[in-house]
Amino acid sequence: DSGVTQTPKHLITATGQRVTLRCSPRSGDLSVYWYQQSLDQGLQFLIQYYNGEERAKGNILERFSAQQFPDLHSELNLSSLELGDSALYFCASSAELSGNTIYFGEGSWLTVV
């Protein structure tokens, strides 16, 4: 158990819908990352937050947004879903901005039908 908690574990939804994925980082970790893993793209970095502020942005679509709340949990919002958004979405956390071990949650499996 990495200490990073993600919900839901599995989600099936229709095209055009909107979903929210939730992440609780390890106790004390200030940095939260979101990654997408699909069969054809591998593990892709989406976005990083540190202590409530956005720190780095990767290949995140405009239809996707994220935030980190004062209690340090984070949410990834995916809207106007397409079939190609079906993937495993990981949240990860680390104690600081860099130079520390990054721990991954178990992921949220999203299937868009």
Next chain:
Amino acid sequence: GIQVEQSPPDLILQEGANSTLRCNFSDSVNNLQWFHQNPWGQLINLFYIPSGTKQNGRLSATTVATERYSLLYISSSQTTDSGVYFCAVLTQGGSEKLVFGKGTKLTVNP
């Protein structure tokens, strides 16, 4: 951006065999981690090893930062070692994203 290349892409072993997985990266890094993704999709931390050598049971890893590569050794492999092994690096200079290689898919047969 930084390139991370892992080899071999696929590896099939008999139980009890040893193996070496390689990760090459194209730029200086201040964080390198090895992960094991099991068949259920979980990403499990194996090593945080930006430089030097570490061992944990049957697994060990070595990173030679000056030559931009890292090696993961698996000895006396077991069927539970099957899965995909990823190397991921965090670049120096303020870009705080962990960049993953494409992984090595390991299959250990009984």
